[in-house]
């Protein structure tokens with residue numbers, strides 16, 4: 001089946017270009033030089049994307065490959081974002097976007113850059129939207145994880161991020177999908193926990209927002225039962241002691257800007273404050289090991 005599709009789809013594409021009216025044909029061929037063709041997101045789906053991104057008044061939103069500017073304009077006009085920025089490589093789209101922003105009366109809150117998304121700095125974004133292709137998302141993924149602040153929401157239309165599983169998915173009209181991810185803090189590595197006067201080693205193994213690992217208690221390695229990251233919020237559960245009558249210990253912490261963990265351990269309902277500091281390097285998140 002895959003083999004048939006592999007050969008049939010290019011032939012179908014050629015037939016469609018040949019059959020299209022001259023103006024449409026010119027646009028299709030012009031688009032062919034870019035990483036992704038121009039296909040606008042229907043406004044109903046734009047609304048769903050912005051709702052899933054939970055846009056708030058302090059947000060700076062970026063749309064990578066912003067087309068006619070509809071997502072950028074709707075973010076400030078309909079969802080109250082502080083500012084919104086579109087990046088598109090096609091000068092025709094940038095002209096349309098500026099004209100649409102003028103008509104919508106939002107030129108003071110939006111900016112459109114004629115630029116290549118792979119070269120443009122979008123690190124100030126607190127919300128990132130994309131309607132690109134999975135292979136393009138995957139090329140952008142290391143930059144997204146390395147440069148965006150933890151807690152930044154990333155929303156895509158129809159195309160996912162490979163093994164980085166979404167934190168939320170919505171289906172639209174039976175065939176469209178909207179995906180949402182929260183950029184996790186980087187906590188991968190070795191740590192030392194200080195809690196209730198004791199110090200002990202902690203190993204965090206991060207796979208995007210999923211955490212596994214272990215603590216070393218009384219010379220024994222106690223593996224986590226569960227672990228998760230929601231932006232800077234870290235939770236994992238281990239047993240307070242290994243052995244038959246072990247009590248669950250639920251660790252809840254924030255990864256601070258200074259690269260430390262600060263939180264509490266809930267041991268059978270009793271709460272103990274803890275901090276942790278790194279004792280080893282901090283590897284990039286997007287160099288995933290197999291699970």
Ligand SMILES: C[S@@+](CC[C@H](N)C(=O)[O-])C[C@H]1O[C@@H](n2cnc3c(N)ncnc32)[C@H](O)[C@@H]1O
Pocket residue numbers: 034035036037038039040041063064065066067068070071087088089090093115116117118130131132157
């Ligand atoms: C599928 S459209 C999405 C348009 C808009 N985001 C929307 O959802 O309505 C993809 C857009 O990406 C732009 N594009 C493709 N490759 C690009 C690149 N390397 N850098 C910047 N823009 C690119 C195309 O010009 C097109 O406007």
